[in-house]
Each structure stands twice: as C-alpha cells, then as structure tokens.
Amino acid sequence: MDVRYPTAGSFPISASLSRRNLLRGALAAGLTVPAVPLLTACGDSAAKTNDTPGTLSMTAWEAYPEQIRELLASFKNQGGSPVDLSLIPNVGYGPALQTRLQGGQAIDVFYNFAYASTKYVDAGWAGTLNDFPGAEDLLADMFPASAARHRLADGRIISVPYFSAVHNLMYNESHLKKHGISAPPTTKEEVYEQCRKLKSAGVPSPYAGYWTKQFLEEYLLVYLLADGITPFDDKGAPVFADDPRTQDVMEWWKAMYQDGLTSKDVLTADPGNHVTAMAQGNSTFFELHHYFLQIVRTTEGPESGNVTILYRNPGTAGTTLQIGEVIQIGAKSGGQRAQDAWKLLKFYGWKDDVGKYSTFTSWAKAAALLGPYPGLFKDPDFLAAFPSYYDMPKLENTFANQSDVVPTRVAPWYASFQVKVGDRIQAMLLGQADVKETVDALATDARNLAAAGQ
DSSP states (O other): OEEEEEETTEEEEEEEOOHHHHHHHHHHTTOOOOOSOOOOOOSOTTOOOBOOOSOEEEEEESSSHHHHHHHHHHHHHTTOOOEEEEEEOSTTHHHHHHHHHHTTOOOSEEEEOHHHHHHHHHTTSBOOOTTSTTHHHHHHTSOTTGGGGTBOTTSOBOOEEEEEEEEEEEEEHHHHHHTTOOSOOSSHHHHHHHHHHHHHTTOSOOEEEOOSTTTHHHHHHHHHHHTTOOSSOTTOOOGGGGOTHHHHHHHHHHHHHHTTOBOTTTTTOOHHHHHHHHHHTSOSEEEEETTHHHHHHHHOOTTGGGEEEESSOSSSSOOEEEEEEEEEEBTTBOHHHHHHHHHHHHHHHSOOTTSOOHHHHHHHHHHOOBOSOGGGGGOHHHHHHSOTTSOHHHHHHHHHHSEEOOGGGGSTTHHHHHHHHHHHHHHHHTTSSOHHHHHHHHHHHHHHHHHHTO
C-alpha cells in the first residue's frame, strides 16, 4: 500500500506505510514520549555567561532538517547572526540535550518539550526572557489560554512556541450516513452508542486513540476537559478527584475498551495503525492532534477522503486540550550574544523582521502545524499554506474559546505524573483496578510528586 506523509522539503511525498514514516512527520510536530524524570542539576549553577558575539549555536530534534536550515538562512538574510545547527534524534532527545547542558556545552537556543521547560530553567540550563525587549508583546499577541505554557504563575517567561496543536475527534462522514447516524456525537454517551451501532454493523474497531502508556495522560485531560472538569487548580492540586463526574468519565473510558469498541491492541498500537484503520474504513472515529487529519487524508486509502474533524470534542463543555512544544534560550548566553539569541527566538517562535509569521507558515505547509497567535488565522500566506479540508474559522475558535493548555503540565514534577497516569489508566482499562481506586491513586500521585518536587 502506498501512502503520503508530509516530510521536509515537499508536500506531499510518497512513502511506504511504516512506523518510521508516520512518526517522521508526527515527531516533528511534538508527538513525543515523555522521558523519565530529569536528573538533578549538577555542576556550578552560577556558571559564567558567554558574552562573545558571533555564530549562535542551536540544537533541535532531527525532523525536517532542510526546512530548519532554510529558516535559519532566512534569519541570517534578514540581518540575524549565522547559526550553527546541531540535530539530535527525536527518540532520546531530552536525555541527550540534558547531558550536553550538564556537561557544560554552551547552547544558545534549543528545542524543548513543554513538560521539561520549567525544570531546565530551575536547573540553570535555560534562561528567562522577561528582560528582553518585546517579550511582553510576544505573549500579548497570543491567545490568552496559550500564554500559560510560556509564562509561569510566578511571572517568569521561560519559552516561546515551536508549534501548537489541539486534540480533535476525527470521524468518517460516510460511515455515519451509511449506518443511519444523522450527526456526529456531541457527548461521550453518544460516542458509546454510535460506536456500538457501528460495531454491530460490521465496523471492526469504531473508535481509535493513541492509548499507549506514554500518551494516556493527554487523553485523561482531553476527556476531563470535554465534560467541563477542571483537572488541576491554579496551585496544581488535583481537583479532578473531587468532582464526581470524573468517575463517570472513567467508567465511559473503561466501557469503550472492555466492550470491544476499540481495537484489541489499542493500548500498544502506534498512530500508524490507527491512521491505516481510518484510511481503510476499519475505524470511524480517531482522537488525536488536529494535524493527524492531514496524515489520514494524504494516506489516500479508500476512506481517507471521507474523514473530517469534529471541532467540538464530545462532552458537556466541548473543551479540548491544547498542546505544543517550545524553544528556550540557553542560560550561558549573555550580553550581545543573548540579544542575538533572543532575536532568533522571536524569528522562530513569533514574527520575522518584516512582521510575518514566516516560520509558522513554513510548518503549516509541511505538516499542518499551528501557532498560538490569533494573527495567524488572518494571515493570507498562512491560510494558503493550510490544506483546504480544514475549517480554519472553527479551528481558530477551538484555540480561542474551546481549549486549555492546563498550566500544571509544565510543573517540574509533572513528567513523573505522566508516567503514573499511563500505568494506572491501563490497569483500569484492563480491569486490574476499579475506577474509584484509580482516581484516588492518581490524585495521591499528583500530591506526593508535587510535594517532593519531582
């Protein structure tokens, strides 16, 4: 079977369906596996800064390398400093970057995962951005909900966006019509009932989701937010455990799996399996980041063209999770060198020297990635770069009014919590733990990890 995925330098490009080909594009968009908790910082936390102007050093994960180089060449052409680019493979990026920084390597600008960004600042590997000119303007240009990923509750600005995305439910319009379903689901109960009807009609696995241990934390938040349940309060306390509706969400989730409305291997399958299922018509619904619609469509299976997005996630509130990865400035950059690095951050994570969102337009062409700025949805170049099968006004509304970044996700202890969620939710789905026990245990995990600062 021949499929198409967006890769560096062309859109689309033919490739054989495999985990490697799928994740080549998806990893660039931040479809990442949370690493084990970061090690404690070591060495001299008050190391001298590098004030020497000259060629900047930038580290990124190894995806779309030629596109990154083109962007850096554009930056130089607009009067920026030359940039020495170092690439690290996607898998293992976090530990490798940490090792370099702990070893004293001076990196002026680097990609990072949002869940690790606060830890890097606290460890003295990344700097804050508050004192740079235009930092407040950059944040003010964002959707209000998005800014919380980059500015902590204590006021520190720690990063700029690499990209943003939202979780959406994709669905096969033809399947619904064929099986007498007049409209896509608006609640979780309707998701269950429609999936049961589709299963009875012969759809093998009506519902698909990337329910591996590494990603269940995202789905926990998606499902809670959709029903208007606050996962964490402003101080990071797990208030979801105090909301009786949380147990209802978990019961629904457990029933979806145990009643056979998902594939048998949904707890271990790669996204490629689900993309194939949607393209071939073996699944009707697929919940994951919005840019996966492009991957399903460019797969060009017999049902690919019938798949679209439900821009309001099923639930009483319809809210969804907004995700994204970040770019940070190295803590060793000082003086004019730090100013040059900040200029690169603004170019890469906001606007270029002529006021264009050129970097985000580039990523839109490559992989249907978004940024957290309302101005993008008014920019003709950016809109022209997006595939026509996206409803951009609805996608903008999702960013503006129907999504939450859940600020607690950048807390230093949260990466450890992500690991706990994967273990506990899978045990619940497999029937090894009951719903209340799971909810209580997750709340205890969050409180204990936060108290320990891990």
